[in-house]
Every structure is written in C-alpha cells, then in structure tokens.
Amino acid sequence: MARGRRVNSCGEKSKKLLMENAIELFSTYGYHQTKISDIVKSASLTQPTFYLYFQSKEILFNDLNKRFHNELTEIFSAYDINGKFGIDLIQESLTLMFNYFIENPNLTKIGFYEAEQSTAVKEMLVSELIHILNTQLKDSNVLKQVDTTILAESLIGSVERLTLTNLLTKKTSPEQLAKEICMIYFATELSLVQS
Amino acid sequence: MARGRRVNSCGEKSKKLLMENAIELFSTYGYHQTKISDIVKSASLTQPTFYLYFQSKEILFNDLNKRFHNELTEIFSAYDINGKFGIDLIQESLTLMFNYFIENPNLTKIGFYEAEQSTAVKEMLVSELIHILNTQLKDSNVLKQVDTTILAESLIGSVERLTLTNLLTKKTSPEQLAKEICMIYFATELSLVQS
C-alpha cells in the first residue's frame, strides 16, 4: 500500500495536531488510559509520526506539565500586577489565573489534577500566596487568628475545587469567582473597608 | 517453593494481608502503577492466591473505594452530632472526619485523591455541607455575601488540600485543623459571638 509523505503534510502542523489531541485525550481519560494509538488516531496520523516529534509518551506528558507550570508561574509571580495592593492584588492575581485556566481548560485539567507534578504546581502557588500574604496583609485580622500557611493551603484548595466545579463548567466567571473567594477569605477586612 | 498449603496459613489472614498491601501500594504508587505482582510480592504470596480472594484488581480497587465512601457517608451524615448546632456542628463533623482520615491514611489517599470515584465522594460531602448550612446557618453573615454552593465547594476544597498537606503529614491535629477551617470560613460569625 501507499506509504510515505502525504500531500499537504507539514511537519509543524502535524506536531501541533498531535499535541492538541494529546492534551484533549490526556485531560479526558488520563495519562494511563490514553494510548498513543488513540492520540494518532484522533489526529489522523500514524504511530511512527508521533515518534518523529516526541521522544516518548512520558516525555510529551512531562513537557505538557512543564509548560503549564511555567505559564502559571509567570502569571502568578508578576509582583506588581496592575499596580494593585493588598486584597486587590490577590483578587487580581486570581482573576488572571482563572482567565488562563479558562483559556487552557484541558491543559489545566492535566497540570492541575491529573499529573503527579500537580503537587509541585500547587506548592508553588501556595508559596507565592504566602509571600503575598506576608508582604501585603501581615496586619490583617485573618492572619491574627489563622496560621498563614494553613490559610494559603486552604485558599489554594478552594481554588482547586472551584476551578473544577464552577470555573471550567462555566458556572462562574473568572472575575466573579476571584471576588467570591476573596469575600470568603477576607470578609473581615473587606467589611472594615466597606464600612 | 513447594506447592500447596503453607505451614500456618489461614485464609482470612492472607486476604487481609493482601488487602493491606494493596491499600498501601495503591495509595503510594496509584492504581495503574500498582501491579498485582507487586501486591502479592509485598504480601509474600502468589498471583493465584490473589484471585482466590479478589475477582480482579479493578474490583478490589472499587471495593476499597466503596468502603471509603460508605464509612465517610456514615460519619458526615450523622445529623445530630453530640447535640451540637451551627458552626459547632460543622467543626465537630470535620473533627470526626479528620479523625477517620488519620486512622485510615492510605485508604483516604486512595478514596479522596486517587480514584475516579473520589469525585462522587466529594460531591456527597458538598451536598451534606450545603444541607447543614441551609438548616443551621441560613441567617449567617457569610451566606448573605457568598453563594451557599460556592461556600460549600470552597470549604471541601480546603478540606481536600489541608488533609493532604497538614493532616496526613501530622503537622496539624484533627481538632486543630477543624478549628482553623471554621475560623477561616466563619470568622465573622465567631467574632460576633466572641465579642
């Protein structure tokens, strides 16, 4: 049967196609339930083509996770976000992060929930948050009563769950969700400000 | 090794041994990375023996998850917990749950984090919590400002993360963790009470 390069084929296009389909499948079925044969089938390519662009299934998966981790780090660690401070800075950071999640829903499912590396991602978020809390909210009421680390871990836990149940399902918008979370966590500060 | 029955062997003991090793391995390496050969090896038994007690790896895993789900349901859904009400009831429920987690750390890792069924478990917890909020705290300040469902999802997210980072690592005790979570979520109510 006919073999060799297809008309209209183009390296970069094939690579992108494979990657997108891989993300989709990994996020839907998980790493182990996604076979290379599934990926290439949904990209209408063949298995050797996969190995033309990716060294192995595992390396592709890890690369995807690194990408997620990096892009997230970049967003969250921009310390002077639109010139905001205090709770506003947190709310703005969350909004930016949620927007990134909404724009990359499948990559988020992988990097935030599916991968072993998700642990590292969340640890990074927690330490970024701790940093903000320490620098921006050290005199707040909340932190007088609750351990900073616990507060940070708790908030990231909330983010984790609400992203899955309310954000990616489009029940709540990025802005709204960021606001609600701040309301939950900093109600005491906000009420003082508002009054 | 010779065939047939071993000296001092006993069915129930072997079954329990296999189950415990399976829980340990599943919780450490995950379902897919745990091979039946690993389980029986760590129990010093053979593969056929595994099938003597469990129909398949998948069924064992599901049974483990059902057990976790059931035991958790029982704890959390005892509506009149030690005659407590309002926030106290929530704090008491969390304490009981955290105690169960501490007593079954590996099963918790499986049923709360590893399994597909963990989704159902958390949904159950969320709806139990919503019920409590609706019946016990409907006039609270928090719920005036935040959507009940979002609050419940958020709190379960916090539980999820803090269990992993602070409870199972023994950084925080069940009682303390329950208290901190209530502090975070119901600071406004508590301060009113306290003042």
Place this chain on the structure above:
Amino acid sequence: MARGRRVNSCGEKSKKLLMENAIELFSTYGYHQTKISDIVKSASLTQPTFYLYFQSKEILFNDLNKRFHNELTEIFSAYDINGKFGIDLIQESLTLMFNYFIENPNLTKIGFYEAEQSTAVKEMLVSELIHILNTQLKDSNVLKQVDTTILAESLIGSVERLTLTNLLTKKTSPEQLAKEICMIYFATELSLVQS
C-alpha cells in the same frame, strides 16, 4: 474453619458421585470446558477429594472412554445374538447397542462424540460390522453393488448421526431406529423376503 471428614461421608459414595458428575459435565460442556472445580462443585466436594480417587482429569476421562469402549465391544461382539442370522442379526445388534446408548446417554455422548478415542470405537464397530456382513450377507444384492467397507462405514455414520438426533432425543425408540436403519440399508433384501 472446620476441616476433615464429614459426617456421613463414605469413600465409594464420593467416588461415584464425582464420576457421575464428571460424566454429566464432560458430556454437556466437553473435556476442555469442564474444569475440576466444576466437577467437585456439582458434587459438593472439594478439589483434593477428586485427587483421592482419580489420578488426574485426563486419566479419569480416558478411563471413562475405556469403559464405554469395552461395554460396547462386549455387546456388539456377541456373535450369536439370540440365535439370529443375516439382517436380523444386524438389526438385533443395533437394537442392543441403542438400548445401551439410551441407558448411558451421557457416557455415549462422551465416548462416541467428544473423545479423541471415539475414532477407535467407531473403527471397532466398523470392523465388527464388516465381519458380520462378510459372514452373513456375502451374497446379498447390496454387496454386489457396493464395497463392503464403504457400506459398513456408511452404516456406522448413520448410527452416529441418528443416535444423536433421534435416539438420545427420544424421538425414536431403539427398536424402531434399528428397524429403520435396516430398511434403508437392506431394503432390496427385505423386499425379496417379504414378497
């Protein structure tokens, strides 16, 4: 759990029970689809008990076949059957054989259809039949036109199929079936006799 000899248990009884259940299962599901675990389950006994009475599954199966072969040989090779001659002798032999089949339907299914050894059984029948034809019917019309061996093989083929479809299903009685077969095979002789 309780082990050891049951009340009311008795060696010979258990052996017979096992054998009968084995015959039933072998005849229904075939040698390979019948597992020792099936046999002992349907006899309400255990696997080691099986090995108390039979050396192995294969040996039991072979013994069953030998028994069938021997009992059949005895019947068919009784040369002076009730003082009959010619076609009557054949008809009488068939009747006796069919009666044996009816009395041992499951053993027949095994020894005549299921076993590799069934080849030998049928060869034996063919050679017995050839002997009868040669000694009793050598001047018959049929044998003038048809090769004796082919006639014998054909008749045993008929016996084989009709036993399965008409005898063991009780559609036709042993006597009637023997008669019909003789009618088919020796019509020309019989009509001469009758006219």
Place this chain on the structure above:
Amino acid sequence: MARGRRVNSCGEKSKKLLMENAIELFSTYGYHQTKISDIVKSASLTQPTFYLYFQSKEILFNDLNKRFHNELTEIFSAYDINGKFGIDLIQESLTLMFNYFIENPNLTKIGFYEAEQSTAVKEMLVSELIHILNTQLKDSNVLKQVDTTILAESLIGSVERLTLTNLLTKKTSPEQLAKEICMIYFATELSLVQS
C-alpha cells in the same frame, strides 16, 4: 530478533500465513490444544502480530467456521444443479460438496468435525436434503418405507463418516463416493430404472 518491520514484509501475506497455519493446526490438534503461540510460531511471527490481524483466537475460529458454513450453503443450495433431477441431482450435489471438501480438507475437518458450529452446518445440510427429497423423490419406494427426516439424517451421517474415512484419506474419489452413497440409499429406485 530486532523490532519493527521486517525486510520484505507485507500485511496481507502475513495475515494469510497466519490463517493458513491456524487452519492447519486447528484441524490437526483441535481448538483448545492449539495455542496462539503455536500458530505464530509455525508462521514465524510473533503474538502481537496475530492481534494485528485477528481480534482473538475465538473470533478467528468462528470466522473460519462461518466461512465454511457459507461456502457449503452456497454449493448445496444451488437448486438447479446442471439441470439435473431426482437422484441425479442428489448425486451431483454430493459430488460438488465432496469436491469442496477435497479442496479444503483442513477447513472441512474444522467446520464439519471440530467446531460446536458443526451442528448447525449439518442441520442445514439435513434440511436442504429433506427439501430435495420432498420435491424430487416424494413418490420413491424408499420414502414409502422410511421417514424422510430419518433418511436425510442417515444420509448426512454417512456423508460425515465417509468424508473422514474415505474421501479425505483419498481412498475414494468425490464422484465415486457420491455414486456409492446414492447406490446405498436409492438402490431400489435405481434397479427399477436399470431394469
């Protein structure tokens, strides 16, 4: 051996090779005694290659049987065979069938003797034969004395046995065997014609 594609390899060739070796082995040793490892070994291929072309051993076996059944149905059910009638039609049909058997001896052994489905094949043949008898020979002498169904079953039994002992062993030619069978079954009609 090195992995990947072999020199000069070709899918269809491998598939055919596997199928032929499977037929050979199934017919010689039976379904259960034939392991996939045997099939691929005799085709000088590996187990995964088997699954490249066949879903499972059982499905391959069933497909082989369907093929036999279909090809046989086609031959036997061609009602106007070379413009023949009556006994000639039967003789011609048998000849065609025997020729098919001779050309496909191993498939015949499987589909006619080894498979569970052989029951269905023979039932089909019986009902075809009954149809012919009813339409072409309803006034014959034989059918006055013998039940049509019994005659048909008997004849198919003869075919079954003689195919194995005389046809596939090449002791008798297709034409000769068909003739002999007709002689046995329709001697009375033929003698009338001949006289």
Place this chain on the structure above:
DNA sequence: CATGAATGAGTTTTCATTCAT
C-alpha cells in the same frame, strides 16, 4: 476420609516503541 489454602506453569492480551520503505 476430607478439606482449606496455596501455587507452578502456563495462557491470552496489550501497548509503547522501532524498523524498512
């Protein structure tokens, strides 16, 4: 005499990966 408990030795099946074209 009988059993509960266990295993050796296979069997089918899957899947990431690689060669020749």
Place this chain on the structure above:
DNA sequence: AATGAATGAAAACTCATTCAT
C-alpha cells in the same frame, strides 16, 4: 515527512494440582 508492518516486554488471569491439617 510519513507510513505499513512488526515486535519486546510485560500485564492480567486461569487451572490442574498439591500440601498441611
């Protein structure tokens, strides 16, 4: 750049058989 064909390595699972009690 891409593919058809193939495979190594390992997975889950089965079953006749055997030991200790």
